[in-house]
Amino acid sequence: MTDRLVDLAANPAARKWMTRLGLPIPMPQKLRRPRGAWSERPLQDRDVMIGGVPDGTLTEILATTLASAGANPWLVDADTVLASFQAAGEAWGRPPHTVGPDEVPEIKPHALVFDATGITDPAQLRSLYDFYKPRLRSLARCGRAVVLGRPPHKASTPAAAAAQRALEGFVRSLGRELGRKGSTAQLITLADGAEERLGAALRFVLSDRSAYISGQPLHLSKTVRSYSDQPLRALAGKVALVTGAARGIGRATAQQLALEGAHVIVLDRPADDGPASEVAAAIGGSLFLVDVTDSDSGTRLAEHIREHHGKLDILVHNAGITRDKTLANMKPELWDLTLDVNLSSVIRMTEQLDGVLNKNARIVCMSSIAGIAGNVGQTNYSGSKAGIIGYVNSVAQRYARRGIAVNAIAPGFIETRLTDAIPVATREVARRLCNLSQGGQPWDIAQAVTFFASPGAAGVCGQTLRVCGGSFVGA
């Protein structure tokens, strides 16, 4: 589970010598991963530079979000947005600094945020270059580059659509470039009317909690009714269910949900009674042992929830298995079991739990990078995980009216029992095949799931977010 290269690279002396010797070894940056619950000001005292071609609709929410999260704003050539940042500065004690277009102040900013919502023509993309080019070198380790745009398919002209779609390509490549220093790049697009929903999403993306997400777009819309933003104890009073919660990603997720105040029902197979009950006891949750492939598992669970908790607010379909074999050699039962656990039971349980789902609930499913890119020997697994993407995309539209957001996470290489079983050489290579040159931790997935489970994630609907360190494979 430990990545010795990350530990070695964290030692400045070793880092220096490895660079000096010119060893062809990547030196992954140790990522910042704060323990405990989410904080009110995740960007406390961090410098954030802001530039762009704004259309004006985001200025207020951007200013408020940054100042209330504790960040010190540095505005680049931004007379038009100054007033909003000054007001937010007065409210939260974070007065904006202003710098000229070519000025590079002597700070190491934590984040470079570019508001590209006003870009309607490819020629204007030059401003993106002008903002990032001179400032990239000063970006702090484990920093963030975040571009804010508009959904291309809603653009009023083909040129505007082209320019907005260009942002995604830009961010994907920028993520590759920044990975060496543990930094990441992200695109957030905002549909008309979803501007307010930038708050929680931006706070998550700029915070250390998004450490292992790189080069990804996050599309915000107002499809899901009812958004609210609450940084602290966002899940207080909520009832959450996590399947496969005895170990790894499920356990980390259950822990984080509990830290944010949720009561977590820890679900796993009866055979995992021991570890599952340990998790439940440690987080003050409750235990429910059932095999998700039992045809009535969801019905029994619904009864249990109705009796003991009333309603379910957060449903995390985390349980999953791999049964790898090339298709030519795969026995039918391996195919059936994988598809059943990873996909069919997700659909079945969601249906059976429909009656106890509270309004404004959240459903988070687990896809995989393998479901996006494919992998030798994983036709069954990749099929099931790609199926999740299709399922989430479709079912989300139906649930949106009830204020319920359904989304998926696609983990990349995460250091768990599953990946520990991979032979050493293969594992060592697999780890490095991403922008950040290292595997992720279950913690990273837990953070993304927790964000999707929060009221502030209402803007995200039917999406599959890759938490893969910017994997080199997959679209």
Place this chain on the structure above:
Amino acid sequence: MSRAVVIAGARTPFVRAFAEFVEMDAIALGVAAVQGLLDRTQVPWDQVDSIVWGGVILPSAAPNVGREIALDIGLPASVEAMTVTRACASGLQAITLAIAAIERGEADVVIAGGSDSTSNAELKLPQSFVHKVAPVAMSGKSGPADYFKLLGKISPRRDLIPRAPKIAERTTGEVMGESAEKMAGRNGVGRAEQDVLAARSHHRAAAAIESGRFDEEVVPVTPPSGKTVYRDTIVRGDTSVDKLAKLRPVFAKNGTLTAGNSSTLTDGGAAVLLMSEDKARELGFTPKAAFKSWSYVGVDPADQLLMGPAIAMPEALDKAGLSLDQIDVIDMHEAFAAQVLSILKMLESDAFARARLGRESAVGAVDPAKLNVHGGSVALGHPFGATGARMVMTMANELASTDSRTALLGICAAGGLGAAAVMESVD
């Protein structure tokens, strides 16, 4: 139910720590203030129900300072007492507790106030020393061999060097001046305006001393050394903005806070006599003022430690049903000029009001002519537990002796606490 009223106040001169009062601990300073109050008011001792006292650096052998004061003075044994601590708002806390007790009918005559002696802060041996020594020293079965073994376990460096007391936040480890320095930056408060406020504080305090305005509040105190102190000793009437501008920043290299625009460590005590209005009339006392409301709040100490009053003051105003422009005089504790100016900016800001107070528009601008009319803690000094009582007595006297009808108090305190109160004159 009869409302509580302020009858009078008395305090020791406020003097710099480790100076004239170095031999007087918080109890002795409290005795001096309460004795002065008893002498000046001539309140019958058998009428006093209780003492409610505030303190920050409490003597560990006798933390209930209030009771020790009553016993040292020789008040009737029936005068019960308690001691409260709420950092720099302890004095005000003691007073509002006393008022609540009176208005609930628990008492009719209460002496409330506070005292602190930074000079007598106890040096603490590391807890590791205590944990090693106590089991041996407290056991009846310990013999010479046990003590001998103990010697071998004690590390002179780790266990024996006492920890110097520091005014640092327990949770953040930040010294208060560093927090105030941060606030200056966060609220765009410059050096010049801090020095202007500090100079004004000194000039007004000096004028109050010269004019005799403080004579009804300050009682001369003779410490064991025998040299009587008649007046506050920290006030510098001859200071100027130019002189203050020459001082070097003390909390950050390019900082704006200096010894001149920050309050200093101070020894002193202050006491206020409170009665139910009916009892006051019965005993023939003339009430000076009453409390309309008060408010205590908490903010995140890791963000803007001393901004509490910017939230507490509007809250107290709301409870009193008054707006800022209906207030005639304002007394704000000056821990640092930077903190006062930061809070004033917050009160003036519409954006702050909307985001932090849930109000449509700003609380309002404070007229400098109404603020700290007889100086504040930067000039007078700040014996932690006494400051609240000092402010209450100055405002009570102001309401009784001038045309002012309403007063607003604001105090910031360690731990991210804020306190405020609205007082009114009594006809």
